[in-house]
Amino acid sequence: MTYLKFGIAVLLFGAAPFFLASFHISLLTEILILAIFALSLNILVGYTGLVSLGHAAFFGAGAYAAGLIGQHVSAEIITTLLGGVLVSFMLALVVGIFCMKVNGFYFLMLTLAFSQMIYSFIYQSTTWTGGSNGLTGIPTPSLLGLELSNIVWVFYVTAILFLLLYAGISIFVKSPFGRVLVGIKENETRLKSMGYNTKIYRYVAFVISGTLGGLSGVLFTYFNGFIAPTNVYWTMSGTVLIMVLIGGAGTMIGPVLGAALIVILETVIATYTDMWMLLLGVIFIFFVIFLPEGIYGVWQRSTRKWLKGKIPQPELKKVDREKVS
Amino acid sequence: MSTRSILEVNHINKRFGGLEILKDISFQVQPGERIGIIGPNGAGKTTFFNLLTGDLTPSQGTITYQGKDVTDEPNYQRTRRGIVRTFQKNNLLDNLTVLDNLLLVLQRKHGLKNTWFRVRNEKNYEALYEEAEELLETWGLYPVSNKIVKNLSYGEQRQIEIMLGIATDPEILLLDEPTAGMSQTETDEIVRLLDDLPKDLTIMIVEHDLDVIFGLAERILVLHEGYIMNDDTPETIRHDARVNDIYMGKKGVS
Numbered sequence: 001m002t003y004l005k006f007g008i009a010v011l012l013f014g015a016a017p018f019f020l021a022s023f024h025i026s027l028l029t030e031i032l033i034l035a036i037f038a039l040s041l042n043i044l045v046g047y048t049g050l051v052s053l054g055h056a057a058f059f060g061a062g063a064y065a066a067g068l069i070g071q072h073v074s075a076e077i078i079t080t081l082l083g084g085v086l087v088s089f090m091l092a093l094v095v096g097i098f099c100m101k102v103n104g105f106y107f108l109m110l111t112l113a114f115s116q117m118i119y120s121f122i123y124q125s126t127t128w129t130g131g132s133n134g135l136t137g138i139p140t141p142s143l144l145g146l147e148l149s150n151i152v153w154v155f156y157v158t159a160i161l162f163l164l165l166y167a168g169i170s171i172f173v174k175s176p177f178g179r180v181l182v183g184i185k186e187n188e189t190r191l192k193s194m195g196y197n198t199k200i201y202r203y204v205a206f207v208i209s210g211t212l213g214g215l216s217g218v219l220f221t222y223f224n225g226f227i228a229p230t231n232v233y234w235t236m237s238g239t240v241l242i243m244v245l246i247g248g249a250g251t252m253i254g255p256v257l258g259a260a261l262i263v264i265l266e267t268v269i270a271t272y273t274d275m276w277m278l279l280l281g282v283i284f285i286f287f288v289i290f291l292p293e294g295i296y297g298v299w300q301r302s303t304r305k306w307l308k309g310k311i312p313q314p315e316l317k318k319v320d321r322e323k324v325s
Numbered sequence: 326m327s328t329r330s331i332l333e334v335n336h337i338n339k340r341f342g343g344l345e346i347l348k349d350i351s352f353q354v355q356p357g358e359r360i361g362i363i364g365p366n367g368a369g370k371t372t373f374f375n376l377l378t379g380d381l382t383p384s385q386g387t388i389t390y391q392g393k394d395v396t397d398e399p400n401y402q403r404t405r406r407g408i409v410r411t412f413q414k415n416n417l418l419d420n421l422t423v424l425d426n427l428l429l430v431l432q433r434k435h436g437l438k439n440t441w442f443r444v445r446n447e448k449n450y451e452a453l454y455e456e457a458e459e460l461l462e463t464w465g466l467y468p469v470s471n472k473i474v475k476n477l478s479y480g481e482q483r484q485i486e487i488m489l490g491i492a493t494d495p496e497i498l499l500l501d502e503p504t505a506g507m508s509q510t511e512t513d514e515i516v517r518l519l520d521d522l523p524k525d526l527t528i529m530i531v532e533h534d535l536d537v538i539f540g541l542a543e544r545i546l547v548l549h550e551g552y553i554m555n556d557d558t559p560e561t562i563r564h565d566a567r568v569n570d571i572y573m574g575k576k577g578v579s
Contacts, residue, residue, distance in 0.1 A: 174444045176437040183429050186418040193378065193412075194430050194493060195404035 006167060013159040017152045026223075029155045031263045032162045033219045038243040038255035039169055040212035045241065046250035047173050048205040049185025053108050053237050054115030055213050057095070060232030062088040062214030064122060064129055066221045067138045075139040077148070077157065081218050088214020089207065091118075096206040100199050103188075112234060119232045134228035141222045154222050161219065165212065170252050172208075181205050185250075235277075242280065246287045248294030257295045331356045331527055332377070332408075332497060337386035339372055346372045348551040350386070354497065360529045361542030361559070365571060368548040370531045371413060374499050377529075378410045379403045390497075407496030411489070413505060413531075415482045419475040423466055423485055426474060427457050430492045464488040464518065480511040487515065497527040504534050516540060539563065547571075 017025055041055045066084035073079060095114045102110055122129050129135050141148050148154055172178050183191045184198050191198050221227060230236065239262065247258025265283070269276050291298050330353040339347040346369045354360060362370055375381040377388065379400035387396045395403055418426050428445070435453050443449050461467040464484055469477060474485065487503050503519070504512040516537055522528070532538045538545065538559075545562045547555040549571055555562055562568055 168442070171442050171444050175442060176432045176440045176445050176450075178441075179425065179429055179432070179445060182421070183418055186420055187416065190412075190416050190418060190489075191429070192399075192401045193380075193404055193410055193416075194489070195401050195433050197399075197401050 006163070009163060013156075013163065016159075017155060022151055025155050026151050027263065027267060029151065029158050029223050031260045032155075032158045033216050033223055034240070034243065034263055035256040035259040036158075036162055036165055036219065037213055037216035037240050038247065038259045039165065039252075040209050040216065041240050042244050042249060042255045043169065043173070043181075043205055043209040043212070045244050046248075046254070047178065047185060048181045048202060050103075050202065050205070051108050051241070052099075052111040052209075053234065053241065054095075054111030054113070055209075055240055056232050056234065056236035057111075057115035057118040058088045058092060058210040058213035059217040059220070059236065059240075060118060060122060060227075060229075061091045062217030063221045063227045063231060064135060064217075065214075066218040067135045067227050068128065070138050070141065070221070075142050076145075077141050077143045077222070080141065080221070081215070084218035084221075085211060085215050088217065089211040091214070092207045092210025096203050096210070099206060100203040112237070115232070115234060115237055119229065119234070122232055123229045129229075132229060134226055136226055138221060138225055138227075140225070148222065151223075154219075157222065158219050161215070165215075166252070166256075169212075173252070177201075177204075182250075239280070242284050246284065246294055248296030251294075251296045251300075254294050254296040261295065329356070330354055331391055333389040334377075335387045335389070337376060337383045337388070339369070339376060339381065340384045346551055347376070347383075350551075350553055352546065352553060352556060354527060354529070356496075356527055357525045358527055358544060359542050361538040361545045362529060362531045362548060363533075363535070363538060363545060363562075364548030364554075369551045370548055371501060373548065374410060374501055374529075374531060377499060378408060404493060407494070408499070409490050409493040409495035409497070410499040411486050411501055411503060413501040415479070415486050417474050417482060417485055417489070420473060422471050422473055423461070423477070424457060424470045426485060426489060427460060427470075427492055428453065430489050431456055434492075434494055460488060460492055465514070480507050483507055483511070484515070487518075491522070495526065497529065498522075500528065500530040500532075502531055502533060504532065504537055512537065 016028060020028070037055070037059055040058075041052065044050045044052050044055075062084040065087035066080040069080045069083040073083070095111075099107055099110050099114070123131055125131070141154070143153070143157070148157065173181070180191065180196055180201050183194075183196070184201060188198050217231075220231070243258035243262050244255045245258070246261060247256065248254025262280070265279070266276055269279055273279075287294065293301070332354040334353070335351050337347060337350045338345070350373065362373070364370055372381065376383050379395070379398055379402070382397060387394055389395065390403070390406060390408060393406075395406065395408075398406075418429070431453055432445075432450075435450070435456075437450065437453065457470075458467070461470050464487075466481065466484060466488065469481060474482060477485075483503070483506070487500065490498055490500070500519075504515050507515065512534065519528070519541060528541070530538065530541060542559060545555070545557060545559050546553055547562065547568050554571070555565060555568055557565070
């Protein structure tokens with residue numbers, strides 16, 4: 001069943017450029033990039049229970065690193081991708097050391113503080129990053145010497161990485177390690193008395209989350225060809241957090257739906273009015289008050305009600321039934 | 326004698342600000358002993374447990390476990406050494422299933438906690454699931470193993486609490502009021518299960534239900550205002566005039 005779904009997704013993404021106009025492909029690419037970004041944050045927020053308001057730092061670190069490497073070293077995707085991911089990985093290693101020491105509100109404030117530090121660093125290093133003008137003149141990415149000048153190629157690169165990451169993270173959160181993270185979210189005290197050194201687990205979750213956030217930043221440079229400091233600003237962290245929460249934190253598909261909803265709404269609404277942020281606020285308030293479990297949570301709840309009695313509940317089967325009763 | 330003891334507590338003191346909760350507590354536990362700890366509310370019983378498990382560190386004094394000084398070790402480290410506790414208030418992973426709660430305990434023992442890229446299911450981890458099923462059966466929780474913990478009755482949650490402790494493979498098990506808030510039938514069931522535990526398992530138990538304590542323990546510590554007032558056999562404690570005065574009221578127990 002899982003393989004089937006995955007296969008269908010591969011086929012759909014593979015066939016998409018043949019059916020969709022390039023505007024829609026571009027929209028889809030943006031959705032997938034931000035979906036990866038939201039998925040990476042979801043490891044922290046949804047599975048480990050650590051709400052970060054500084055995730056844009058990793059997005060920005062990956063994006064700027066990829067852009068600079070593209071300008072100064074090589075525009076080869078393999079180089080920029082590895083370089084960008086490595087930079088955000090190292091950043092997460094350092095920032096994580098401080099952030100794993102605290103919980104809850106303090107974690108939120110600390111991640112915010114770090115991301116704003118990264119922001120001002122980027123904003124003020126005008127010679128390298130272009131400061132408030134943003135990083136311009138990033139060469140078109142190329143794969144093995146072939147220039148990815150068409151959006152379709154960028155889309156394929158993004159889609160492949162998205163599918164791999166989606167599958168990888170799905171397995172990861174269902175693995176024994178992933179269950180420990182869910183346990184930390186649920187009740188860290190208990191996990192400690194079970195014998196888990198929970199700090200290390202939180203640290204690892206933080207580093208994975210930050211590294212993958214950087215990856216989405218790298219993809220964003222390919223897609224956009226330009227990076228503005230606002231991509232590192234805390235509003236970006238806020239937006240991705242909203243994507244996770246609106247879509248459904250702690251589920252796999254939730255953040256993807258959240259990213260899709262936000263990107264589509266923004267694209268549609270921006271053609272009529274400039275007050276996109278105002279509307280985003282309204283949407284967020286609506287979800288928090290009326291649908292706190294997010295889009296996917298609502299869907300799950302309604303289908304469960306609808307299917308009640310039709311789907312057998314999962315059960316342990318191995319033990320001899322006679323012995324039990 | 327002292328070289329053979331599994332746990333040694335030396336002159337322990339615990340202060341919260343100016344308030345001295347535990348005053349100069351010393352005693353030893355021999356392997357396989359069943360020790361009951363009684364005392365009126367506020368005598369420091371739970372604080373004492375928290376010091377043994379590492380949830381708190383003592384203000385003074387040392388704790389030695391199997392010849393090793395563990396006074397400054399964090400709680401998860403002590404759990405790995407075999408000092409395992411259950412909680413007075415149910416302290417479970419409320420939004421997960423009973424099975425998930427149990428598997429989290431077992432997977433660490435099975436050395437799987439750092440497995441990242443292998444989905445956890447029956448097929449991949451057979452030994453793990455078998456042990457889980459066995460425990461669930463023993464504790465009568467098999468029929469609810471796929472239920473979310475917070476939807477279960479208080480008594481069932483209490484049973485899970487104790488089952489998790491035992492699943493952790495303790496060498497010394499600290500039970501903090503295991504039967505608190507349970508009905509008589511449920512209490513009897515818990516007592517029976519505790520009685521069935523292997524005899525070489527060391528147990529320390531804090532309990533308000535004196536029948537449970539006198540039934541299980543072969544040695545009783547009476548805590549009173551932060552001191553160990555008595556340390557004796559159940560029989561002696563039962564007839565001690567001071568204990569009767571302080572703890573059980575003037576009437577005493579028969």
